[in-house]
Amino acid sequence: TQLLEQSPQFLSIQEGENLTVYCNSSSVFSSLQWYRQEPGEGPVLLVTVVTGGEVKKLKRLTFQFGDARKDSSLHITAAQPGDTGLYLCAGWSLGNAGNMLTFGGGTRLMVKP
Amino acid sequence: DAGVIQSPRHEVTEMGQEVTLRCKPISGHNSLFWYRQTMMRGLELLIYFNNNVPIDDSGMPEDRFSAKMPNASFSTLKIQPSEPRDSAVYFCASSFFLAQPQHFGDGTRLSIL
Numbered sequence: 590t591q592l593l594e595q596s597p598q599f600l601s602i603q604e605g606e607n608l609t610v611y612c613n614s615s616s617v618f619s620s621l622q623w624y625r626q627e628p629g630e631g632p633v634l635l636v637t638v639v640t641g642g643e644v645k646k647l648k649r650l651t652f653q654f655g656d657a658r659k660d661s662s663l664h665i666t667a668a669q670p671g672d673t674g675l676y677l678c679a680g681w682s683l684g685n686a687g688n689m690l691t692f693g694g695g696t697r698l699m700v701k702p
Numbered sequence: 703d704a705g706v707i708q709s710p711r712h713e714v715t716e717m718g719q720e721v722t723l724r725c726k727p728i729s730g731h732n733s734l735f736w737y738r739q740t741m742m743r744g745l746e747l748l749i750y751f752n753n754n755v756p757i758d759d760s761g762m763p764e765d766r767f768s769a770k771m772p773n774a775s776f777s778t779l780k781i782q783p784s785e786p787r788d789s790a791v792y793f794c795a796s797s798f799f800l801a802q803p804q805h806f807g808d809g810t811r812l813s814i815l
Binding site for chain 1: 706732734744745747750757758793795800801803804805806807808809
């Protein structure tokens with residue numbers, strides 16, 4: 590069974606602070622995606638990373654894929670209340686049984702004004 | 703463009719009843735996924751299809767759960783008989799191909815009394 594550990598599980602910060610969310614595994618992923626989910630809605634894709642060491646930026650969000658493609662991080666600069674939500678990472682890997690998809694447990698972020 | 707469409711949005715029923723959840727994926731998408739989300743267990747992948755064929759159903763919790771995809775534009779997830787512990791939000795998602803970014807529906811909030 591593959592595991593994708595996300596940390597922290599919960600994060601409550603003030604507007605303007607920076608934060609980093611981590612997604613770690615012992616498995617190698619061919620690609621890793623980050624989603625954000627708001628209450629009452631389904632997750633929405635933020636970014637996909639596929640190359641070890643890759644860094645992608647989306648406004649104040651910076652995503653990094655580990656060199657070994659086993660881990661990833663999401664860094665938010667100057668967080669705003671609109672960043673509040675559940676952040677999920679999801680990794681695809683190729684196993685003996687074919688393609689496998691694993692979701693992390695999520696990081697619930699609250700940004701207070 | 704229409705996104706992934708799920709119905710019903712909410713369902714409340716008594717234990718022992720049959721429950722059928724429906725999903726219409728985005729036109730042209732070849733992969734379809736069913737998830738269950740609870741506060742305790744997070745987002746769990748139940749089953750996914752590729753080109754209407756079930757690929758991995760290892761996440762289906764019990765024989766009471768079944769999923770079908772009779773054609774490229776429709777899928778159902780059935781629970782029979784339903785139990786209170788099945789209460790959760792059930793999401794359907796689709797993507798162009800496996801490992802591509804997924805587009806989620808707004809979910810069906812299921813309550814089994």
